[in-house]
Amino acid sequence: MRPWTPDSLAEVARAFQKSRILLTGAELDIFTRLGREAKSSKELSQELGLDERAATIFMDALAALGLLDKEGSLYRTPSYLYPYLSSESEKSIIPLILHMGSLWRRWGSLSRVLVEGTPEGASPWEERSDEERRAFIGAMHVLARNLAPEIVSSVNLEGVRRMLDVGGASGTYTVAFLRAKEDLRATIFDLPKVIPMARERLEREGLLHRVELVGGDFERDPLPPGHDLVFLSAIVHQNSRSQNRALFAKARDALVPGGRILIRDHVMDPSRTKPVAGAIFAVNMLVSTKGGNTYTFQELEEDLLASGFAKVAWIRRGESMDCLIEAEKAAG
Numbered sequence: 556m557r558p559w560t561p562d563s564l565a566e567v568a569r570a571f572q573k574s575r576i577l578l579t580g581a582e583l584d585i586f587t588r589l590g591r592e593a594k595s596s597k598e599l600s601q602e603l604g605l606d607e608r609a610a611t612i613f614m615d616a617l618a619a620l621g622l623l624d625k626e627g628s629l630y631r632t633p634s635y636l637y638p639y640l641s642s643e644s645e646k647s648i649i650p651l652i653l654h655m656g657s658l659w660r661r662w663g664s665l666s667r668v669l670v671e672g673t674p675e676g677a678s679p680w681e682e683r684s685d686e687e688r689r690a691f692i693g694a695m696h697v698l699a700r701n702l703a704p705e706i707v708s709s710v711n712l713e714g715v716r717r718m719l720d721v722g723g724a725s726g727t728y729t730v731a732f733l734r735a736k737e738d739l740r741a742t743i744f745d746l747p748k749v750i751p752m753a754r755e756r757l758e759r760e761g762l763l764h765r766v767e768l769v770g771g772d773f774e775r776d777p778l779p780p781g782h783d784l785v786f787l788s789a790i791v792h793q794n795s796r797s798q799n800r801a802l803f804a805k806a807r808d809a810l811v812p813g814g815r816i817l818i819r820d821h822v823m824d825p826s827r828t829k830p831v832a833g834a835i836f837a838v839n840m841l842v843s844t845k846g847g848n849t850y851t852f853q854e855l856e857e858d859l860l861a862s863g864f865a866k867v868a869w870i871r872r873g874e875s876m877d878c879l880i881e882a883e884k885a886a887g
Contacts, residue, residue, distance in 0.1 A: 576613070577652065578655060580617055580622065581640070584649075586632045587642045593629040593630060594629065599630070614630050650690055650693025650694045651693070654690045674841075692752050695727070696724070699728060704734070707728070708735070712735060712784075715815075717739070718732055718786060719742045720786045721790065722744070723786075724752070724753065725749075727756070729762075730760050739765070741765065741767070742769055742779050742782065744769045747771070750769075754768055773790075780809050781809075787820075790802070791820050791850065792821060795847070796858055798846060799850075815881055816864060817881050820880075821836055821850075821878065822869065823849050823850060823851045824851065836849055859880075864883060865882065868881050
């Protein structure tokens with residue numbers, strides 16, 4: 556990392572301004588509307604119920620950032636950006652941007668969390684609004700759709716006939732596993748309100764007949780048994796170490812003899828300052844959960860061994876949430 560300078564410090568301090576402009580544009584679905592048809596600020600204000608003066612200043616800022624094109628009094632979403640910023644596109648990253656909007660509110664409480672230790676109102680996912688839940692699941696799909704095949708290619712699937720995707724969301728990783736191995740069958744275990752999203756995506760992919768969908772809460776319920784592989788993708792960072800040990804024990808019980816657990820997440824070096832993305836993500840967990848964190852390999856190994864696993868191995872290293880830890884169910 557380059558040394559900090561007064562200019563670079565100031566740049567980071569005001570970076571929130573561009574972020575907030577993009578987030579608000581996404582929340583109002585402006586890019587979809589102006590991708591279909593160019594409109595004036597007056598027309599868009601009337602359509603969305605906005606103050607015209609405020610909307611004009613805001614849309615000019617979007618245009619200044621290159622997020623809109625402006626010609627005369629008309630604004631339009633650039634054609635090359637429309638696939639990414641339209642809520643109607645398969646390539647859209649709008650779900651991820653909307654999720655960042657929900658994180659904006661949590662990160663605003665960071666100073667208070669540093670005094671009190673835990674965030675206010677860190678409610679379970681089952682209790683959150685349908686809008687927030689759908690934005691989160693959509694964001695996870697945006698992040699995973701390109702990474703999932705790469706992750707799956709790092710895994711030895713020989714002898715794996717049935718896998719369990721815990722907290723599998725809309726099934727992005729399950730789809731990648733099924734595409735990689737034609738005789739593989741899968742179980743997705745997630746909250747009952749998430750299961751319809753998984754069914755919807757698997758139907759579109761033509762893979763629903765190879766997947767069992769099971770609703771439940773992995774914090775309270777046992778996991779479905781009889782699997783050769785249990786996949787925990789982006790879950791351990793949500794938990795404290797004691798919660799992870801409890802989850803690992805449930806995963807062990809869901810495995811047949813000789814079965815394996817596979818964990819995808821950040822893995823920190825012993826100093827806990829590298830990778831940088833993992834250190835920053837730990838703060839995200841600080842403001843979002845009661846006990847979440849990012850963990851070192853040594854911590855994950857210790858917790859897996861204590862939960863009935865053996866032969867813990869770090870099989871994929873990365874700078875982001877693309878590391879893989881694997882372990883085998885211990886005999887007996």
